[in-house]
Amino acid sequence: MESFAPAPEPAANLAEGEQRLLEALRQGDDSAFEALVLKYHSSLLRLARVYVGSHSAAEDVTQETWVGVLRGIRSFEGRSSLKTWIFQILVNRARTRAARETRTVPAGLPGAGESEVPQDRFMNPGHPNWRPEWHRHWALPPASWGNSPEKELLAEEAKALLLRTLDRLPALERSVITMRDIEEWPAQEVCNVLELSETYQRVLLHRARAKVRNALERYFANTGKTSSSGARI
Amino acid sequence: MNNAGPMGCEELVELITDYLEGSLAVADQDRLHSHLAECPACVEYLEQMRLTIRALGKLSADSIPPPILAKLLRIFHDWKASA
Numbered sequence: 635m636e637s638f639a640p641a642p643e644p645a646a647n648l649a650e651g652e653q654r655l656l657e658a659l660r661q662g663d664d665s666a667f668e669a670l671v672l673k674y675h676s677s678l679l680r681l682a683r684v685y686v687g688s689h690s691a692a693e694d695v696t697q698e699t700w701v702g703v704l705r706g707i708r709s710f711e712g713r714s715s716l717k718t719w720i721f722q723i724l725v726n727r728a729r730t731r732a733a734r735e736t737r738t739v740p741a742g743l744p745g746a747g748e749s750e751v752p753q754d755r756f757m758n759p760g761h762p763n764w765r766p767e768w769h770r771h772w773a774l775p776p777a778s779w780g781n782s783p784e785k786e787l788l789a790e791e792a793k794a795l796l797l798r799t800l801d802r803l804p805a806l807e808r809s810v811i812t813m814r815d816i817e818e819w820p821a822q823e824v825c826n827v828l829e830l831s832e833t834y835q836r837v838l839l840h841r842a843r844a845k846v847r848n849a850l851e852r853y854f855a856n857t858g859k860t861s862s863s864g865a866r867i
Numbered sequence: 868m869n870n871a872g873p874m875g876c877e878e879l880v881e882l883i884t885d886y887l888e889g890s891l892a893v894a895d896q897d898r899l900h901s902h903l904a905e906c907p908a909c910v911e912y913l914e915q916m917r918l919t920i921r922a923l924g925k926l927s928a929d930s931i932p933p934p935i936l937a938k939l940l941r942i943f944h945d946w947k948a949s950a
Contacts, residue, residue, distance in 0.1 A: 843919060
């Protein structure tokens with residue numbers, strides 16, 4: 635069918651690989667679509683799960699996203715990267731779905747309000763052993779995580795704990811840490827998809843990482859794998 | 868930010884993400900490095916933060932089940948047919 639709409643300009647923002655992929659998709663190339671799905675589906679699903687209450691709802695949202703991608707692919711102008719555009723579609727759909735589920739997106743679940751590192755871990759004037767030269771230094775320093783924490787962290791138990799901890803974070807913190815540290819996206823792409831300033835993205839990442847570290851600290855303390863990291867003040 | 872004096876542990880903990888993200892001002896970065904040079908507890912904290920990030924990175928590997936891929940390809944074919 636002849637189209638009267640002018641073909642979209644070759645998009646300045648697209649990498650050459652993405653431009654080629656985009657053209658192949660528009661021409662209905664199965665292997666191009668399959669490559670795109672293999673590349674992004676798991677990440678889309680994981681991010682959808684941040685917003686909606688169940689795995690099956692996340693699967694629905696992810697499938698709807700692919701339908702949305704196909705619906706929009708011919709008019710996609712490449713103002714953002716193809717990846718950013720696809721993930722923006724997902725976030726919009728997941729948010730809509732979450733609103734319908736009345737799962738309160740920004741609030742998160744109990745435990746979400748936990749502070750990053752409790753203030754009483756530092757020497758402040760109220761502390762019984764306070765001395766001016768120790769002001770704002772560790773009162774309760776982090777204990778060592780043992781000799782091979784890297785190995786311990788691969789255990790299924792540790793992974794399960796990480797997933798549970800992520801699940802308790804407020805949605806926006808969870809989105810940011812998922813994309814940055816699980817999916818290993820650059821900060822700028824996360825800012826683009828979630829429409830966050832760089833500074834706020836960093837604040838959210840900071841809070842989320844600190845809470846995950848705290849959970850791991852408790853994990854290592856409970857499994858008895860810690861040893862004291864030197865003198866406690 | 869208190870740029871005047873040496874950095875305390877609490878400030879290091881507050882700035883650690885800025886540091887790891889490479890978005891700390893040079894002066895603060897110098898103060899942070901000076902602090903690390905004499906504070907094993909903060910070296911430990913920094914290492915634990917790096918371990919935390921690496922542990923999260925290990926959660927990513929999962930693949931797409933073949934039935935889902937087949938379903939998505941059917942959607943693609945329908946799209947082609949309707950275009």
